[in-house]
Amino acid sequence: MDIHEYQAKERFRAAGIPVPPGEIARTPDEAQALAEKFGGMTVVKAQVHSGGRGKAGGVKLAKTPADARAYAADILGMEINGLTVEKVLVTxxxxxDTEAYVGVLVDRKKQAATFMVSPEGGIDIEEVAHSNPEAIRKLTVDPxxxxxxxxxxxxxNFLYEDPGLAKQASKIVGQLYRAFVDSGASMAEINPLITTPDGKVKAIDAKMSIDDNELFRRPEVAEMRDSSSEPPAETKAREASLSYVKLDGAVGCCVNGAGLAMATMDLVKYYGxxxxxFLDIGGSSNPEKVVSALEIITSDPKVKVILFNIFGGITRCDDVANxxxxxxxxxxxEVPIVIRLTGTNEEKALEILKDAGFSAYTSMDAVVEKAVELAKA
Amino acid sequence: MAIFIDRDTKLVVQGITGRDGSFHTRQMMEYGTQVVAGVTPGKGGQTFDGPDGTTAPIFNTMDQAVAETGANTSVIYVPPPFAAGAIMEAVDSGVDLVVCITEGVPVLDMARAHAFARDHGVRVLGPNCPGLISPGKSKVGILPAQIVKEGPIGVVSRSGTLTYEAVFQLSNVGLGQTTCVGIGGDPLIGTNFIDCLEAFENDPDTTAVVMIGEIGGTDEQEAAAWVKANMSKPVVGFIAGQTAPPGRRMGHAGAIISGSAGTAEEKMKSFEDNGISVAERPADIVGLIQDALG
Known part of the structure; x- marks a missing residue:
């Protein structure tokens, strides 16, 4: 689960990291009021779960409260990578003086939290890792x-030669690790970490992703979920405990198992x-789950055909068919449904489906070809 | 022969009294797995009733279960909040292999559990995996026994049903398996592709290996390089997720393209570059294995 910059900053502040003051505005009036409260120049920043906010015009420097109001009016309602901006952070x-990068994420290979820091801040760290790996220092934390x-x-010390700055940054690195662990994060990033002319080190941007598997024990973090920033069908799927990712095509897929679900999508593409x-319906034959899945898939107006691809193992095919x-x-x-079932008791399952008037298959290729044909009809 | 489990596997089931634990324990017993004990804290002294009048004693702790029964393998069906703890308890009890079926274990919990297992030299399979089966010998986990068949093919995969799909197709043309291993769909897993490939390479009964990967991470790429350098037996590979969008988790916690890393394209290319035959579709796996075996 991704959280917004302002939410990540709340977590960072709670851990003691120096973050300049900032609050959320949902209207231009609120943005102006905040700018007046803070005094001086402010930055108005779109709060959406997307990178490239600056390039999209979602981050503006406001000289006066009136400017803050005008920029907020521009940014609120703006679309950034398909997501509508509903909140701005006024900070x-x-x-x-300088910009640096500090991030920590769970490294799959090292199987532990791993820090990456770079004196080159405000940049895409993946890019730097490729183009200039010497500009990054890495450290894996022994759990x-x-x-x-x-x-x-x-x-x-890799970031700053000045001992005063290094000392402040050292403290921030430790606080970032604490915020990362205490939030159950899979990634936490300060980009950029800045120094000011008066010798202070501060975090002026914040990014954090939470490990979904942590949410059961961190209700205060789970509350940070912003359902308005995901397609409604994905919210509904999550509530029904279905794993669903919306894409753009016409073949609605309903599959048991994540790997098979991906392979099914790939085969749809293979046949044109x-x-x-993507939808993983899980391993049961429970009609309730199938109903939820069908409601979610058909809520997408682009869907022209529904393709079931089910492997019946422990749950037998005839149960799934029923x-x-x-x-x-x-x-x-309203759209046609084609079904492929294979595995234990597949013959019995085919009979059940054919008796109910469905096109039923045992071959994955045959059913996908048929689904693609129907989607184009 | 087989890898990791065989007729000598003596299994403890952690979470044997839960819904999934009891269901799958019966399935394993029916298949002939020696289930010698169960562990559920607070239920020690009770007895688990298996199929056809078989039973297994239940203990409060892994330590007791191993001391009393000489178990050498454990399988875990406990809920996510307790799974990492259960793994570490099993590691401490002296078993050689710990298989964690549980899905949804916090990643930072697993970082600790894996470090603990490495320190003790104990093999962990999973978490978030279907387990493994050596046809005709033993089954540990949740793989459907009806679809496997004894034979010479090793199968290793990050997925569940996609593996069953491949195994079913192999069995249907008479190509049985030495062992089918599901290594799991999480970002931090214990036993990885290379561990399984190495075991299959050293298993005299395995003549070819099917390796099923998916988007996310670099395990497949490292395994491909390992195959080129160390493997004499043919390997056929498949990667799921060619159409997965970047930055989105595709069901499995580990199935995510981060930035530009971990794409299906990159993995398939790495297979090709290292002499692994790449199946474009799941249906092509059988043909490629037949070609490889001549």
Missing amino acids: TAEDI RYGLLPHQAYWLA GEPAN GIVEATKRIDI
């Missing part, structure tokens, strides 16, 4: 000991179609 503008003070200092979604027949009786579906 004080800082004088910047048994956590981040040790001398390790934080070692990272900070485009998948409308579940599908039962579910389709409960809701009206």
